Amino acid sequence: MCSTGGPMADIDLKKLKTKRYRCLDCGNDFKGLGRKVICPSCQSDNVECKE
Numbered sequence: 001m002c003s004t005g006g007p008m009a010d011i012d013l014k015k016l017k018t019k020r021y022r023c024l025d026c027g028n029d030f031k032g033l034g035r036k037v038i039c040p041s042c043q044s045d046n047v048e049c050k051e
């Protein structure tokens with residue numbers, strides 16, 4: 001059975017909304033995803049959600 005060819009299953013990208021965060025240590029603005037967000041610049045988890 002070939003089940004491909006139709007529209008691809010909706011990838012849950014729409015649910016995976018990124019949120020904007022700001023690092024309280026270095027002030028870096030970045031987009032984070034998930035519960036455990038760390039600053040990509042200094043790897044600190046001392047971040048706040050801006051949304």
Ligand SMILES: [Zn+2]
Pocket residue numbers: 023024025026027028039040041042043044
């Ligand atoms: Zn930082």
